[in-house]
Amino acid sequence: MSTPVVQALPDQAADADEQPASSGGQDVLKRVPSLQELAKMTPEDFEALFGSQVVFDMPPQARRSMERAGLLDQSEGGLAADSLAGQSAQLVDLVLSGNKGTLVSRWGHILMRRALLSRLQAPQGMTPQDFLALRVGLLLRMGETDAARALLQDVDIADYTPAVGNVALGVYEKTADFTGLCPIMATQGSLRDDSHWETAKTICEAFRGNSRAALSQLDRDVSRGSMPKIDLLLAQKYAGAAGKTRRAVTIEWDNVDALTPWRYGLAIGVGVEPPKRLVDTAGSEYSYVTALAPMVGLERRATAADRAGASGVLSNAAMVDLYAQIYSDAEVSGDWQERAESLRNAYTLSDSEARLSAMQSLWDGAGDASARYGRQVLTAAAAARMPASEDLADEAAPLIASMLSAGYDANAVRWSSVVPAGSQSWGMLVLAAPGRTNPVSTSSLDTFIDADESADKRKSSFLVAGLAGLERLGPSEFERYSNDMSLGLGADTRWTRAIDSAAERGDSASVVLLAGFGMQGTNWHRMTPRYLYHIVSALRRVGFEAEARMIAAEAVARA
Incomplete structure (x- = not known):
């Protein structure tokens, strides 16, 4: 039986003042599209057809102020809100945009994160949006992906500007959360017009229920070569997770010579592990992403945690929690299970020298000086439990360094009388x-x-x-x-x-x-x-x- 086709209604020739008033503020349909036309429409086409585009209808009293965007109030340890209000906008721009995010000091990193997350007024001469974008951008460069996302989401999407849009894509790339972009695409989809932004918009179409059209669009993009093939194949695999449209997408890395946040975010988001040759040369920022990514395996996260802990991205408590998961996971064996057992021994053994030996095995097993310091962050609370003993005075330096890496200064000072x-x-x-x-x-x-x-x-x-x-x-x-x-x-x-x-x-x-x-x-x-x-x-x-x-x-x- 052939499918009936709804015929288009003839256009009305009446004058504008003779048209009936629209109901509820929506335009009256002048033409009913055919089923073939409906099948080709995107969600945006439907919204335009029915006059139902998303609008910002949040009442003023429910909207958040841009004047003090941030997560930490002064009463919660943040900086005073007006700390930068009288500062030169040019200087603030310079020290934020000119900071590459890699700091020599773990404690300097922690203090910077605290300042960037404080509820601060923008300096005079800088818009709140530009100030927010600078802070989010620096948090991303520091490897603080979760903090960057939290700060970004403290602002209503209605207040986004192109400057905010530029960092928003980076936030959701590095958190492997591309669906987090979808509310932005629905209301502020025109903030950017580059290929990665448009492809992210296509991914969002798939997750809004139009996966067939989205995958067809990605096929056309592959044919046109609008982006590197690996970028689009990963986008297809991510978009294919939505809806009932299933498709096998083979990811081949042979001709890929570098990781990018886009590639890595999509890859870990769909459970694909990039080749070791790419990961090893990718830089520390990918270690920070891996350490914070809950969808990545425990062993990969633990490997990345050494650098993340040394830099200040991970706390002592977060690292101990990660090792506790390894210890309790029966599927993890080998070196990482042994390291988790060593950490447990550092806390639980009754003999002080045996506990120190367990910590030393963790420190000495690190790959380089940075990773070794990361392991000292891991053992900080265990080191703080060690009794100050003259018998261990010659071994006290790494213990004290471990304690101070997590701020156990009072515990460390107990050793003053024996060193x-x-x-x-x-x-x-x-x-x-x-x-x-x-x-x-x-x-x-x-x-x-x-x-x-x-x-x-x-x-x-x-x-x-x-x-x-x-x-x-x-x-x-x-x-x-x-x-x-x-x-x-x-x-x-x-x-x-x-x-x-x-x-x-x-x-x-x-x-x-x-x-x-x-x-x-x-x-x-x-x-x-x-x-x-x-x-x-x-x-x-x-x-x-x-x-x-x-x-x-x-x-x-x-x-």
Whole structure:
């Protein structure tokens, strides 16, 4: 039996003033489309046909203000809302957009995240949307994908601008949550017009119930070569998960020479593991994405957690929770199960030396210095439970570094009475000890410097810079050590003048942003003692004394 076709009605020739009034604000249909035409229509076509395009009808009292977008109120540990209100918009733009997101300090990273998530007013001369986009963009570059998404979603979609749209795609790429873009596409789909945005829009059509048309569109895109083939094949596989339209999509990586956030996000979103050759050369940002991705296997997440923990993306508690999942998962065996058992032994064994041995096995099994520090973050709470014993004084340095990596300064200070003066353990403790007001012993400091075997005596240089920034060196000692070690702590640059000026004004937010700008680098060899001195000093003067102590101690531990 042939399918009946509904014939189009003839156009009405009546004048506009003779047309009946539309009901409920909708236009009256002048023409009924055929079934063939209906089958080819997209959801947007239907909305246009029936006059039902999505509009922003949220009542004013229910809309969120853009004036103080953020997650942390001052009462919750965030910065004061007006911290940057009087700051130069140009300077704020510079320190946010110019920060590549890779910081040498774990504690600097944590402090930056706290500042970026605070409920802040935009500086005068910058729109709230541009300010939000700069903050979200920097969080993404720092590897803080979940925090970036939370900050983005604190703003109503009705307030999005192209600047916000530019970072929105990055947020949902790096969280492997492309359906999170769909509410944006439904109401603000014209924010961008590049190929990745349009393909994401097509994916959303599939998840809105029009998977057949979406997959047909992606087929046409493949034929036209509008994007690299791997990008479109992954989009097809993701879109194919919607609706009843099933299709086998083969993902081949042979001709792919690099990962991108788009490729990696789609791949892990559909359960595809990219080749090891691509992952190994992809950079640390993909480790952070992997460590935070709940759909990735436990072993891959644990491998990535070493770098994520060292950078500050993962906390000690988050890493311990990950290892607890590994320990309780019967399907995980081999090295990772052994590491999970070692962590459990570090907490539960009755003998202190056996617990230390379990921690050492975790530290020594790390691949490089960064991963080793990540393992010290993992064991921080276990290290804090160790009794301060003279029998373990020679092994105290990594224990103290582990404790301080997660802020257990009170536990670490208990070792002050058992570690030798002038040792590395002593150096970290004189920096980390809270409430210290008296200057350090110069004889102990000289002992530390003489015994320092680090390259160019970097540990000693950072120790002197940290002590000077915390005002734990007298003025005459400051000058003497700075000159004798050629540190140039008193010399200035445009950056040092800017952060010192902000500290004098009590501008805590500017100090934090400038400190983050000055701490950029892949490791502590990229940091200078002069910059460390100004960062620690400025943070201390604006009320971040605890963070200043932890950054200074971290510098000595990781140099």
